[in-house]
Amino acid sequence: MGIKTFKHVDYLWDEQKALELGDDQVALFLYRSNILGSDLRITNYGGGNTSCKTIEKDPLTNEDVEVMWIKGSGGDIGTLTRSGIAGLYTERLRNLKKVYKGLHDEDRMVGLFNHCIYDLDSRAPSIDTPLHGLLPFKHIDHLHPDALIAVAAAKDSEQVTKEIWGDTMGWVPWQRPGFDLGLQLEKCLNDNPGIRGIVLGSHGLFTWGDTSFECYINSLEVIEMASDYIEKKIKEKGSVFGGQKVQSLPADERKEKAAQLMPLLRGLCSSENRMIGHFTDSDVVMEYINSNDLEKLAPMGTSCPDHFLRTKIQPLVLQLSPDQDLSDADEVLKQLNPAFEQYRNEYKEYYENCKRDNSPAMRDPNPVIIIYPGVGMFSFSKNKQTTRVASEFYINAINVMRGAEAITEYTSLPRQEAFDIEYWLLEEAKLQRMPKEKPLSRKVALVTGAGGGIGKAIADKLAEHGANVVLTDIAEDRLKEAVGTYARDVASYAVCDVTSSESIAEAYKSACLEFGGVDLVIHSAGLAISKPLEETTEKDWDLLQNVLVKGQFELFKQGVDIMNKQDLGGDIISIASKNGLVSGPNNVGYGTAKAAQQHMVRLLAAELGGKGIRVNTVNPDGVIVGSKIWEGEWAEGRAKAYGISVEELPAHYAKRNLLNQIIYPEDIANGVFAFVGLLDKSTGNIINVDGGMANAFVR
Known part of the structure; x- marks a missing residue:
């Protein structure tokens, strides 16, 4: 097998590693998942889903049955293990079509997934389960590559899909993930037999193969074709994001400004819940936040559901000049306070305008992503992993906006669609299942x-x-x-x-x-x-x-x-x-x-x-054991003061306290x-x- 060469994604398949896994299709599906998840251009932490189908013995009938193994709810393909997947009877899952009553029935259907469980040690099946189950392929990848979401979020996305892949790719318009979207994928395949994948409008990519390796290569090739297309469009355009508006400070000055500002931002973002921060000033970020189009693009928000679920509907752009003196905290707060108050009020309006009768209560209205042109991008969330991942997701969104603007024009989800994802009752249930925070979390x-x-x-x-x-x-x-x-x-x-x-x-x-x-x-x-x-x-x-x-x-x-x-x-x-x-x-x-x-x-x-x-x-x-102080002359001095040897010190100190304990x-x-x-x-x-x-x- 020759080594494949790709420019825009990493080819990581190790043939020797795959041979060691033999014919264990679940192990090969996990291996594929892990190497796909290690490349942030392909999918971010917690994003996307992967699956495989195998023939197993039914423990009740001893007959051969097809079982689908799929990433469970809340998992991450980059770190996925057997304990993080669900195993379901494929036929039972497909039989749910007989009881599905339409879009209003989506939440009930998720509960019915449990009636399809084959492996009793399964992780809870995710909302994406029917999207994989209703397709016939042995191995399936559902990914969120920046290049593909750029295509999916571009104006005239269906036409662009045809231009890049001809008749080899299907296209399905935006729809919230669920059982009906699975039906739409099934229909797309039936209407276009022989296609190698499907682009989901404003969402992502589905690709497949008969083996784990074929699925992997198919995914990389499709992503590579989209990336090449976008690269060509950017070269034709000559600039991205309308060109540069703000000049970046030198790197060391950016870090200095960020360090000065972080505690103030953290305090403001923590008005309801204490938050942990993250800062980045990568080239990708600086190109976007310094651009002429920032003012147009930032309020539009992100397109892919996985993106805005972690970054909020839109970022807060600070109206501070890069060279502004930040040494007087009170003066800076006079500028920041109204900006944060406006952001919170706008978020409350978004909630009030879009909420349903059964919507969960409004969540923290503070921004997750904060942009300081000329300096960098800040993110704030409940812990370091979550805030780092939010930053990474917004960088994915930046890449999507760059690609979509180069292709035609970037489009984001309508506010009501975005709200229905953010405040989805199933998403709320997932949040409620999160383990209780530790006593020093957020500190x-x-x-x-x-x-x-x-x-x-x-x-x-x-x-x-x-x-x-x-x-x-x-x-x-x-x-x-x-x-x-x-x-x-x-x-x-x-x-x-x-x-x-x-x-x-x-x-x-x-x-x-x-x-x-x-x-x-x-x-x-x-x-x-x-x-x-x-x-x-x-x-x-x-x-x-x-x-x-x-x-x-x-x-x-x-x-x-x-x-x-x-x-x-x-x-x-x-x-x-x-x-x-x-x-x-x-x-x-x-x-x-x-x-x-x-x-x-x-x-x-x-x-x-x-x-x-x-x-x-x-x-x-008397902390002698494990203490650095007691490795030097101090121990000798104390031993001399008490008229004993250094070796006798631990016992000496233990005997002289009331509990006779070594500390x-x-x-x-x-x-x-x-x-x-x-x-x-x-x-x-x-x-x-x-x-x-x-x-x-x-x-």
């Missing part, structure tokens, strides 16, 4: 000293409970290793020296660009020097003060500035020490610095409470979570995580 945490030890344990705990985490440390190698332990869209890192205000500012800039701002600031970075007074040098003293006290001051000061811009409150935690409360030998520098950290917390708690910012302290003691980094992380995840009406407090040290009791 962004910045943790210093997170390359290992206590800081990493804190970051792990916050991420476990739903937070996005920004790990900072002075050692980039440790940070890279630490970030690698998290799933995608959970964590990022920034090299940060807390003794440098500039370095702290860069870390916060990174947090704003990556997630939109910050809600939780945990100062865990530290070091320990154990010496008697006469051996404590000025250098020792300054180092402890700079890292523990000055570093905490600057970290909290800059963090509060971002929290104020967001106007969402926040949490600040100092990882101090029992040594700030207890007098002990050989500890003047460290103990004094820790006491300063603790009192700074009390002062800031009194100052910031009115803004909803809570400031608390967690005091560890681990994870125990400190639990203390942090108690403040940020449970004790939401506590500020200015101290939690001692020391196994019980009577001389460290705060009362």
